[in-house]
Amino acid sequence: MNWTTTFLTQPVSWVNPEMPDKPIGDYIGGLVQHSPLNNVAVWQIEDKHWQQFAITAVAENLRWIASWAEQADKQFIVNACFEKQGIYIVLRTVINATKPELPSQATVYPAANRSERHTQDMFGIHFIGHPDNRRWTRHQAWDKHQYPLRKDFPVQGEPPSITPPDTNYDFVKGYGAGVYEIPVGPVHAGIIEPGHFRFQAVGELILNLEERLGYVHKGIEKIAEGRTPDSLARLAGRISGDTTVSHCWAACMAMEQAAGVSVPNRALFIRGIVAERERIANHLGDMGAICNDVAFTFAQMQFTRLRELWLRTNATVFGHRLLMDVIVPAGVSRDVSELSCELLKQDIVMLKKELSEIMPSIDLNSSLEDRLYTAGYLSPEIAAAFGTVGYVGRASGQDFDVRRDAVYPPYNQVTVKVALEDQGDIASRFWVRYKEINASLKLIEQFINLLPKGDISMPWITPSTDSEGLGIVDGFRGEIISYVRFGDDNKIARFYPRDPSIVNWPALEKLVLGNIVPDFPVCNKSLNGSYSGNDL
Amino acid sequence: MNWLIAILQTTLFVALAPLLAGWLKRCKCYLQNRKAPSLLQPYRDLLKLVNKQPVVSEQASWLFIKAPYIIFSATVLAATVVPLIAVNLPTSASADVIVMVGFFAFARFFLALAGLDIGTAFGGMGSSREMTISSLAEPAMLMAVFTLTMTASTTNLSFAISHVLEQGLVLRPSFAFALFALILVAIAETGRIPVDNPTTHLELTMIHEAMILEYSGRHLALIEWASQLKLMLYGVLIANIFLPWGIAQTFSLHDLGYGLLAIMGKLAVLAIILAIAETLVAKMRLFRVQEYLGFAYLLGLLGMLSHIILEAAR
Numbered sequence A: 001m002n003w004t005t006t007f008l009t010q011p012v013s014w015v016n017p018e019m020p021d022k023p024i025g026d027y028i029g030g031l032v033q034h035s036p037l038n039n040v041a042v043w044q045i046e047d048k049h050w051q052q053f054a055i056t057a058v059a060e061n062l063r064w065i066a067s068w069a070e071q072a073d074k075q076f077i078v079n080a081c082f083e084k085q086g087i088y089i090v091l092r093t094v095i096n097a098t099k100p101e102l103p104s105q106a107t108v109y110p111a112a113n114r115s116e117r118h119t120q121d122m123f124g125i126h127f128i129g130h131p132d133n134r135r136w137t138r139h140q141a142w143d144k145h146q147y148p149l150r151k152d153f154p155v156q157g158e159p160p161s162i163t164p165p166d167t168n169y170d171f172v173k174g175y176g177a178g179v180y181e182i183p184v185g186p187v188h189a190g191i192i193e194p195g196h197f198r199f200q201a202v203g204e205l206i207l208n209l210e211e212r213l214g215y216v217h218k219g220i221e222k223i224a225e226g227r228t229p230d231s232l233a234r235l236a237g238r239i240s241g242d243t244t245v246s247h248c249w250a251a252c253m254a255m256e257q258a259a260g261v262s263v264p265n266r267a268l269f270i271r272g273i274v275a276e277r278e279r280i281a282n283h284l285g286d287m288g289a290i291c292n293d294v295a296f297t298f299a300q301m302q303f304t305r306l307r308e309l310w311l312r313t314n315a316t317v318f319g320h321r322l323l324m325d326v327i328v329p330a331g332v333s334r335d336v337s338e339l340s341c342e343l344l345k346q347d348i349v350m351l352k353k354e355l356s357e358i359m360p361s362i363d364l365n366s367s368l369e370d371r372l373y374t375a376g377y378l379s380p381e382i383a384a385a386f387g388t389v390g391y392v393g394r395a396s397g398q399d400f401d402v403r404r405d406a407v408y409p410p411y412n413q414v415t416v417k418v419a420l421e422d423q424g425d426i427a428s429r430f431w432v433r434y435k436e437i438n439a440s441l442k443l444i445e446q447f448i449n450l451l452p453k454g455d456i457s458m459p460w461i462t463p464s465t466d467s468e469g470l471g472i473v474d475g476f477r478g479e480i481i482s483y484v485r486f487g488d489d490n491k492i493a494r495f496y497p498r499d500p501s502i503v504n505w506p507a508l509e510k511l512v513l514g515n516i517v518p519d520f521p522v523c524n525k526s527l528n529g530s531y532s533g534n535d536l
Numbered sequence B: 001m002n003w004l005i006a007i008l009q010t011t012l013f014v015a016l017a018p019l020l021a022g023w024l025k026r027c028k029c030y031l032q033n034r035k036a037p038s039l040l041q042p043y044r045d046l047l048k049l050v051n052k053q054p055v056v057s058e059q060a061s062w063l064f065i066k067a068p069y070i071i072f073s074a075t076v077l078a079a080t081v082v083p084l085i086a087v088n089l090p091t092s093a094s095a096d097v098i099v100m101v102g103f104f105a106f107a108r109f110f111l112a113l114a115g116l117d118i119g120t121a122f123g124g125m126g127s128s129r130e131m132t133i134s135s136l137a138e139p140a141m142l143m144a145v146f147t148l149t150m151t152a153s154t155t156n157l158s159f160a161i162s163h164v165l166e167q168g169l170v171l172r173p174s175f176a177f178a179l180f181a182l183i184l185v186a187i188a189e190t191g192r193i194p195v196d197n198p199t200t201h202l203e204l205t206m207i208h209e210a211m212i213l214e215y216s217g218r219h220l221a222l223i224e225w226a227s228q229l230k231l232m233l234y235g236v237l238i239a240n241i242f243l244p245w246g247i248a249q250t251f252s253l254h255d256l257g258y259g260l261l262a263i264m265g266k267l268a269v270l271a272i273i274l275a276i277a278e279t280l281v282a283k284m285r286l287f288r289v290q291e292y293l294g295f296a297y298l299l300g301l302l303g304m305l306s307h308i309i310l311e312a313a314r
Helices: A003-009 A024-028 A047-059 A112-123 A220-224 A229-236 A241-259 A265-293 A297-318 A338-363 A366-372 A380-385 A390-394 A426-450 A501-511 A517-527 A531-535 B002-031 B041-051 B062-081 B090-094 B097-117 B121-152 B157-167 B173-189 B217-242 B253-280 B286-311
Strands: A032-037 A040-044 A063-072 A075-084 A087-096 A101-103 A126-128 A179-184 A196-202 A205-212 A468-475 A478-486 A492-498
Touching: A003 A087, A032 A468, A047 A063, A047 A075, A047 A087, A047 A101, A063 A112, A063 A478, A063 A492, A075 A112, A087 A101, A087 A468, A112 A126, A112 A501, A179 B121, A196 A517, A205 A501, A205 A517, A220 A229, A220 A492, A229 A241, A229 A492, A241 A265, A241 A468, A241 A478, A241 A492, A241 A531, A265 A297, A265 A338, A265 A426, A265 A468, A265 A517, A297 A338, A297 B253, A338 A426, A366 A426, A366 A517, A380 A501, A390 A426, A390 A478, A390 A501, A426 A517, A501 A517, A501 A531, B002 B041, B002 B062, B002 B090, B002 B217, B002 B253, B041 B217, B062 B090, B062 B097, B062 B217, B090 B157, B097 B121, B097 B157, B097 B217, B121 B157, B121 B173, B121 B286, B157 B217, B173 B217, B173 B286, B217 B253
Parallel strands: A040 A087, A101 A126
Antiparallel strands: A032 A040, A063 A075, A075 A087, A179 A196, A196 A205, A468 A478, A478 A492
């Protein structure tokens, strides 16, 4: 028995005084429980209760996770995913395609804001009462009345020969004496992804920050349609280059559930090893980048060096520095030999030794401390309200980790220690990463020691039409969920990956408030959202 | 003859400035466990920039195009005031340290205007920050310089250096204070860590670099060169005022050669110290700069007080 049972049977008098003591399940009306997805309950409700459910859910401290839609004949199916205490539910409703509209959940969950706007741009579903109805993913590459994820829209699109600049976006304006605007990006001086940041500042103090993303929209959801499982796995591995393993894993997990394929134990352990190696490589890079943004180049050079050594071992053992395409549907593509296991173990010893030399010199540096402590503060309340995950959430006291709280193999055979800090500043996000590196090193060690013998992949079983799957894994940025529905003939009908950046990016707008303009880059780096994963 | 040597000295100044920048970069690379580029890399970079066609915004006025020449010339003129390898040269005799500070202010004025001229958010931001910092740095610099000039009873650098040489090695508390004040000011004025980061790509954190973001080609080369020159100027100022030994007092070839070697050695050591300092500390928050420069001013003031109390009475 978990919270979902009590959730449905509790009286809703506090939601609707006209119906005292009526259980939520009855009140919501027509709530149908579908067969679960990956042990995740699927509740179908009527569209008119969509917002009411969110109001009830937020009062019960459910975390909003993702929302996505799909087209089915003359109807749209809209889904939203929630979580509490490691138990996930998928909320579903069906709306008519002739006048597609749905009460907005963004009024209750600020985290749902951009996702609903994305759905609005891609499907033309109008969200009634949405607090911000500006376009989001749509820039100028397609017309206002074209909806790329509808079935009648061609896969290659109808792009103009030269995409016009995205000029008429209605940014929030600041007024008053001494208030000025700083537009930054989308093209930046460093080698980073494109994104636009619009500041309003008085002197150096940031009054408001508005993000404008979508510059790396690649149409991942559209080009996923009609793919075979192998080819979808490859695509998922390219949603965000630094998270290739975890996205690929989430997509494969979803497909394997849909097809009812069980993955051999040895493959699961290898997946665990590569996922943790990916986490470590990225955290090393991030820690260096944070130091570099406050001009502490020494640390950056050291972390970059360590990351490079780490990636070279990836190339030797798994054939790819970033571990792309190691995970494939129903298994993994590379086995690890005894010799490789030795190499991986030596790598762990090397990294531990190096970090034990570098970290004290960073910890004791007061000039670094002066920059990182108290800067970019994200309160636990805001972190919870936006449903931030990964190191951003964990640095603000959000004690959640899929690997522990909604455990999936191989993590059920080891103990996962979740790094936690509660100061909510850049330093906390720095130290959470360091703690996670240590935890991941221990995990890799255990995986290698427990590595079972056997096959590394199973034959694929063609799933039946309309079978669905939901993959939930913990990437280095936090929880990734991946929804897959199969169509006929082993072909993908719908794929929606939710990168953790989608819930973490909005937190940046809040955590920079009260900071000064020159501190923004290091605030941003401490969050390190993926532009590509957000824009899809 | 004297004028010839004065011109030679200024030419050396201009010619050696990129070398100092290259050496500083090399020291930093070593300290960061990196392979260093060649010592001549700054020269190659300047050559590369000179050969490139500058790209100028349509919104730029004449000021934007002329500013690099003005900035470079003003910095070269400032270099004529500072004795590099020899004292008692006609150029350094005719202008004093106040003139040198004036040349710096003149160059900065045009740099800040050029930053504003183009109308980008970053240029304006950089100009605003530069002016904030320099308004704090200049009083601190003058206070440190006045401490020195009170000892020598002159504001002329050449005479002041001769005075220190005549006195021999005397431990003066006022000089110690002034030295530290001048080092702090020099770091702020030349845009080094912890005040500014000359190698950053983060527009929002920039001060000096934000003003010159729109420059390219030979314009950028001139500004970069002027920055290298300014760094060397401050280095020479510190080296030759506080440790003038080795500088040529006559114009014999032997003395001049010895003077050149001496100043190169002193600058090399100063660059190593700067590289170590830059490796050890992170850049400070922008709003800490006022405390930092306030401290420099305080040191200058203490230097002057200790001169009056301890030294002037005798």
